[in-house]
Amino acid sequence: MDEITFRTLDFQYILDRIEIMTPYGHIYKDKMRAFIEGEEEELKKELDEVERFKNLVKDEKFTMGIRDLLINIKDLRNSIRRAQRGGVLTDVELFELKNFFMSIRRLKNILDEKEKEIAIDYNIEPLEELEALLDPENTSLPTFYIYDAYSEELKNIRQEVKCLQSEIDKKRDTLKKKVEEELNIRINTDGTTAIPKDKKDLVEKLKDYPYLVYLGENYMTIKYALKPTDEIDILNKKIQILKGKEEKEEEHIREKLSSEIKKQAKRIWKNIAGIGRLDLVIGKADLALKINGIKPNITYDHVLIIKNGRHPKVEVLLRAKSFQFKPISVQLKRGVTCITGANMGGKTVSLKLIGLLTAMAQHGLLVPAEEMTLGLNNFIRTSIEDSQSIDRGLSAFGGEIRAVKQAIDLSDNRGLILIDELAKGTNPEEGYAISKAIVEYLLEKESITVVTTHYDNVANTEGVLHLQVVGLSNADFEELENKIIHSHEDPIEIINSYMDYGLIQVDRNAQVPKDAINIARIMGLDLNIIELAEKNLKGKAGYIGKARIRSKAY
């Protein structure tokens, strides 16, 4: 799939609907690629797994359990890499790792319960030793700090600091009370006090009072603070020294823990990879549930068979307007298939559906259809009107030819080529000639080519499979016209709701249906013009379109 094909098929829409929960899942999602010829067995294995998970995610308890775990998994790759390079991890990193190890263990438990349903080994292996290492006090709490249990020395330092601190508090308290009593003043909890200057005796007395130290003054008051006694000073210094020791000891423990993490890094990476793959397969399965997808059959023959396929995006859009998507069935093989049909008949939708479902299947996704059988393609190329190429200033025809050229260059390889309304932007005579030539050329190639066209004599080329969009041919035009006249809705919307996107195989010489005049009429184009158009058409030899037959009935 090239960039243009990726865009015209709107494959991003599908990718966006695959919901990923972990940073690791995103790595795998970003790496998703199509399986090609020769990788049939791997794709089958992948599709089998997605299908199994599709059934698993229906189990709400299972889904909720996994979701709760995965959603909280953070990206720890940098921390692990740092540990591997011999770096020292921070408390926060160790906290995150501990939570990660606990999640792995719970994940393992959930997966074990469904052991029978899951065929692929995701390498989710609990790291019990590391988990225990980060929970030295066996609390099983998802919290972390450098625990006392890591070293006797650390424990002793901390206890000592605590004792010293409470000794200081006591001494300060005693001192505070003593000063308060001696001077009959009040001292704040932070050890400061403000003395009004008019208490001259007191101020004088404080000049060489041993327990208060001068802080500052204004014109009314002088501010003092409790002066730590030598005893308290010594205790404080002791604490400072101990704090320094504590910090060193903590760092030493972090180093030890980090080196243990380093030793087990390989096993951690394995789990990370497993979580990534598991996350992606759950995302794929969840998408399958949302679009009601089925597992496509993968064959070695180069065929493309879709039974009642639905376009996942168009289906959602129609459903929002409470319309139903009328499914499409095709049986394609090497060579050229032409799709003809009415205007607005959804030929382009059919084409995109064929491409999108093929791309989905080859990316290991379940497809929205009743059945699909597929021989793997080595490429998909499209020439479908792309609004962005017009923006780039390329003429429509130029863009088309470039896309078709690229497809034709690849056509000796096994692939899928989708061409929409070939040469429609050019004059009909030349357009027809080019279309016919391209169809004839591609007939002999290795690829499956699907072409939509308006031209009568393209689809009847020998060897071409001819499909027609049902379009409005089964619709009751009188009812449709009445509805348009009496409803406030957009006529285009109403016509869309009557449109049958279904494809039927017709004789290669079957006429291209002509609903254009009918559609123009019900959309309210001037009747004089309609009559003139019909007159013009009658003049043309060999025309036996349904439109004329119907217009007679009016």
Next chain:
Amino acid sequence: MLLDIICKYKTVSIVGMGKNCGKTVALNHIINEAMGKNLTLGLISTGRDGESKDLVTETEKPSIYVDEGTLVTTTTKLLPLSDATIEIMEVTDYSTSLGEVLIGRAVYGGHIQIAGPQSAIGIKDVSERLLKRGADMVLVDGAIDRKSSAAPSVSQAVILSTGAVVNRDMNRVIEETVHLVNLFNIPALEDSKVLSLTDDFLDKGKIAIVDESYRANMLQIKSALNSAKTIGENIKPDSRYVIIPGSLTSSMVEDMITYLNKYQVHIVVPDATKIFIPPQQWQRFMKMGMSIKVRNPINLVAITLNPYSPEGYYFNPEKFLTEMRSYIKNVPVVDLLLGGE
């Protein structure tokens, strides 16, 4: 002293009228009081706090000493700077320039830098997490600038710190403080039929006019700042409320007031911190009959004074206290350095 006033509330914000108003002194005061009462505190800050130097004015700022068992909010980058031993309980998704906001518990006491999320919703969320994790009371250290201004409205009670730093003229400090107290006392919107409507527009950040039959007319104005005339022109005889999600300034009121008064229309703002009208204009508008309601009332429970300014000037502490008390009667006013009643 302060603890007695606030002990019945679960979440208490401390806001300052400026830097160095003694907000951190008040915070430490409560922390000290709580230590003696076996109360587990949860601490959270809208700005960064507990630094030994204030980044803006370089004045000495008291650091925050937490006791064992205290729940703290800090960030991944500030944590290593703490000399308390903190058990990490949760690393949240709130991100700051100093790393992710995290919640922890002090296993051993020590000094720590408190932090927190920037948004009001974030503050509320983290406050609730602290309560869930066992805090008896959550103290929110908040500034009163626009960024974190919503913090008061997400707490059950608010302590306001004011001081000499606000103005060299003591009378001006008192005037501005009284004005802020008046704003905090603006009545809450009580008309139950208009509450959910109001929340809706406040959430969307859209200006709307609600009429007497509770039909809302949402105005397509991006910011109310320059469009007050348009708001005024859309006021009709049956209009009742003008909902303004952003800031309310003097010039806006000036442009609307004739329309508002003509039909007795109430202005509704999210909370009092969104009002930026100086004291004199406020008095004038009130005399003209302006009516304002707040969606989220602020429950002011105490005012602390700091008579010293870091710029070197100071007020007579006793006079400052007495004067302030003579103007503010319904809320306790205290000078924590003076101590006392």
